[in-house]
Amino acid sequence: MSSLQNSLLTDYTSMDKIHVNDVLSIEYESYNYPWPEKIFYDCIDNNYLCRVLVLNSCVIGYVISSIVLDECHVMNLCIKKKFRSLGYGGYLLSELHNEIKKLDCRVIFLECRPSNASALSLYKNAGYNEVGLRKNYYPVSNGHEDALILAKYVQE
Numbered sequence: 001m002s003s004l005q006n007s008l009l010t011d012y013t014s015m016d017k018i019h020v021n022d023v024l025s026i027e028y029e030s031y032n033y034p035w036p037e038k039i040f041y042d043c044i045d046n047n048y049l050c051r052v053l054v055l056n057s058c059v060i061g062y063v064i065s066s067i068v069l070d071e072c073h074v075m076n077l078c079i080k081k082k083f084r085s086l087g088y089g090g091y092l093l094s095e096l097h098n099e100i101k102k103l104d105c106r107v108i109f110l111e112c113r114p115s116n117a118s119a120l121s122l123y124k125n126a127g128y129n130e131v132g133l134r135k136n137y138y139p140v141s142n143g144h145e146d147a148l149i150l151a152k153y154v155q156e
């Protein structure tokens with residue numbers, strides 16, 4: 001599905017507390033180490049940039065970021081399993097880029113597991129570059145996995 005079709009069909013909007021149940025069910029189907037409910041409420045209460053992608057009144061994805069001065073850090077980005085590989089992840093990310101550009105952000109950072117092929121492909125396609133490595137950042141069943149740090153200038 002093209003980004004244009006996604007923009008016509010979906011609503012990129014602020015995450016509200018009424019969205020948290022839907023968000024949590026996506027979080028739990030997506031990660032082995034999901035965020036607990038409290039973190040989502042805390043992010044909303046503490047004015048993190050919390051956004052959802054809504055299709056026909058259903059939340060199909062979300063992104064949570066923090067902004068400090070002219071830097072944005074994406075902390076969580078997720079698309080509901082049955083809506084993946086349809087372009088929604090790319091659309092959600094492009095909407096975030098458009099929004100933070102208007103907030104005068106200069107650069108956006110995120111961490112990604114080297115084993116997460118779909119996410120890495122999404123970010124590389126969106127113009128991110130590897131800028132570093134955080135050792136032992138993510139938990140895995142037999143220890144920890146490093147995180148790639150990716151970044152992109154958003155004002156280009």
Ligand SMILES: CC(C)(COP(=O)(O)OP(=O)(O)OC[C@H]1O[C@@H](n2cnc3c(N)ncnc32)[C@H](O)[C@@H]1OP(=O)(O)O)[C@@H](O)C(=O)NCCC(=O)NCCS
Nearest residue numbers: 030077078079084085086087088089090112118119121122
């Ligand atoms: C990563 C994620 C957000 C991608 O969302 P999505 O809606 O499937 O992504 P899109 O359909 O927009 O695809 C974006 C790119 O990713 C690539 N991609 C999508 N699914 C893929 C897969 N299973 N394997 C490899 N690449 C894949 C495609 O190549 C696509 O590139 P294209 O635009 O050239 O076709 C989604 O897989 C997800 O929610 N994963 C679980 C949570 C997660 O890992 N979040 C990221 C944490 S860093």
